[in-house]
Amino acid sequence: MRMNFGHLRGVHVRVFVxxxxxxxxxxxxxxxxxxxxxxxxxxxxxxFQYRIIRCGGAVDDDMANIIVAQLLYLDAVDPNKDxxxxxxxxxxxxxxxxxxxxxxxxxxPDVSTVCVGLAASMGAFLLSAGTKGKRYSLPNxxxxxxxxxxxxxxxxxxxDIQANEMLHHKANLNxxxxxxxxxxxxxxxxxxxxxxxxSAKEAKEYGLIDGVxxxxxxxxxxxxxxxxxxxxxxx
Numbered sequence: 308m309r310m311n312f313g314h315l316r317g318v319h320v321r322v323f324v325x326x327x328x329x330x331x332x333x334x335x336x337x338x339x340x341x342x343x344x345x346x347x348x349x350x351x352x353x354x355f356q357y358r359i360i361r362c363g364g365a366v367d368d369d370m371a372n373i374i375v376a377q378l379l380y381l382d383a384v385d386p387n388k389d390x391x392x393x394x395x396x397x398x399x400x401x402x403x404x405x406x407x408x409x410x411x412x413x414x415x416p417d418v419s420t421v422c423v424g425l426a427a428s429m430g431a432f433l434l435s436a437g438t439k440g441k442r443y444s445l446p447n448x449x450x451x452x453x454x455x456x457x458x459x460x461x462x463x464x465x466x467d468i469q470a471n472e473m474l475h476h477k478a479n480l481n482x483x484x485x486x487x488x489x490x491x492x493x494x495x496x497x498x499x500x501x502x503x504x505x506s507a508k509e510a511k512e513y514g515l516i517d518g519v520x521x522x523x524x525x526x527x528x529x530x531x532x533x534x535x536x537x538x539x540x541x542x
Contacts, residue, residue: 358416359391362407366399366429371406378410378418386415392437393421398428401455401476408436408483417441422507422516427451432480435487435515442516444507450515452484454499488514 351361360377364370374392381390392411398404411418411433420437422430422444431452434442444450455476481499485492490513507519 358385358388359393362392362394362396362430362433364396366396366404366407366433368400368403371400371403374407375410378407378414382414382416389417389419389438389441390414391419391421392433393423394426394430394434395422395424396427396430396433397425398430401429401480404429404433407433411436419443420516421445421520422448422450422510425449425451428453431515432484435484439487440517443518443520444510444516446507446519446521448507450505450507450510451502452499452505452515453502455480490514 354360355377358381360374360381362370362374378390381388417438418436419441420434420443422434424445425448426434426444427449428451431450434444434450455473477499481492481495484490484499485495488495490498505513505515507516510516511519
């Protein structure tokens with residue numbers, strides 16, 4: 308069963324979902340010319356050289372495999388220098404997200420996380436999983452947590468197996484959220500029972516992040532620089 312942290316409901320438009328979180332996919336005959344696409348890829352490559360990676364779009368196996376590889380590579384290059392991961396994601400696969408999470412904990416460098424736009428569901432979980440003291444958000448971002456969503460089908464035994472798997476993921480994720488935020492497990496269970504939205508300021512008060520980046524120039528720099536701000540609540 309592929310379990311997803313459900314996607315947000317809203318205005319639906321006809322879009323083509325990228326097969327990779329870094330390189331856009333277009334229908335035949337659509338999209339920018341090859342030169343523009345090459346420039347886009349060049350920008351991503353330049354950011355990567357500065358140890359900046361992106362968690363953008365739905366969290367799936369393709370995204371997880373790319374981010375895991377990037378984290379492992381940057382760890383091998385320099386285990387003492389921070390990595391910065393910008394999160395703009397509505398959530399996605401629990402297992403894919405946990406692959407990223409476990410790798411973040413496995414490698415030696417600190418991983419700073421920054422929310423830009425939206426960090427919902429597994430996106431919010433990964434945002435909170437950054438190194439404590441180095442988790443940030445831009446001021447107008449939105450953060451949302453909730454319980455895992457999924458469905459079960461088949462015979463009664465199959466349904467029971469899948470339901471138990473969902474309960475496992477819920478308990479596991481809520482336990483980590485309690486640790487990351489400092490909130491009690493009881494409060495996490497209560498707040499994640501439904502979609503729980505927060506502003507950047509509210510997310511800081513909740514313990515999901517450590518600061519709100521108010522200076523736009525700081526957002527363009529590796530977060531090691533942002534962490535040098537005198538007021539950790541805003542930089």
